[in-house]
Amino acid sequence: MKKGIRKIYQEVAPTYELVNHILTFGMDVLWRKRTACLAAKIGAGEKYASRTSRPFFILDVCSGTGEMARDMAVRMRGKKAPKASIYAADGSLSMISRAKNKKHLRSVRFTLADAGRLPFPDRTFDLITVSFSTRNLNPDSQAMLSYLQEFLRILKPGGVFLNLETSQPPLSLIKTLYHLYIRLVVKPLGYLISGSRGGYNYLSYTMPRFYDAQGFSSLCRQAGFSFARHRLLFLGVAAIHTARK
Ligand SMILES: C[S@@+](CC[C@H](N)C(=O)[O-])C[C@H]1O[C@@H](n2cnc3c(N)ncnc32)[C@H](O)[C@@H]1O
DSSP states (O other): HHHHHHHHHHGGGGHHHHHHHTTTTTHHHHHHHHHHHHHHHHHHHHHHEEETOOOOOEEEEETSSSHHHHHHHHHHTTTTTTOOOEEEEEEHHHHHHHHHEEEEESSSSEEEEETOOOSSOOOEEEEEEEEHHHHHHHSHHHHEEEEEEEHHEEEEEEEEEEEEEEEOSSSHHHHHHHHHHHIIIIHHHHHHOOOOOOHHHHHHHHHHSOOHHHHHHHHHHHHHHHHHHHEEGGGTTEEEEEEOO
């Protein structure tokens, strides 16, 4: 993980969740829950298909303050949900330490690790989730491909990568308004609440430049996933991608 990015997450960690909830009008919470619901469905389907009682191994990469891992831990408790073993990895100790004492996260195993060099053997996980982080990894497509290939390495054959990320609305008017919102609201308000100018300069730089949903699906296929599809969220300002090894 780059030093600059680590410094940003050290600065924003205390207010990270609050700023997200305000800037997205709470939609980030709903989107993570929806992703967790998909994760549980995938787990239930796999278990049914393989007819084994082995746990469903999940890794949440760039887990931050643990909201996605928590939502999955809660979901996986349902009667129809698979028995899951959840791991979480992030490159920032400040973010991980906020996650560790949360309710529902005691059973999640946290690791301090770079998303590009995950400390797990090949073919370990049935599912990898990433939320609001692929945009942070590296905007360069070659670098992004190598992160995706690292995810492929530790996924079992047939394993699934679920990615929740901001995207680019397909309608140009909505896209223009969305980019204006990032520049005029996200950047100054994020700075005002968190006190981190660098953090919200970086966020408002990466958001308009990230792939559109089709582009990210293509990149997943280019990395070697056999199948990639997406669903758009709230007019396409975000998207959930599902890609299979
Ligand atoms: C925007 S936060 C997202 C956190 C969480 N997934 C969520 O849904 O809110 C991005 C997280 O990615 C982590 N991160 C960024 N680059 C990373 C890298 N190369 N390796 C590991 N973690 C990284 C940061 O430390 C931060 O916790």
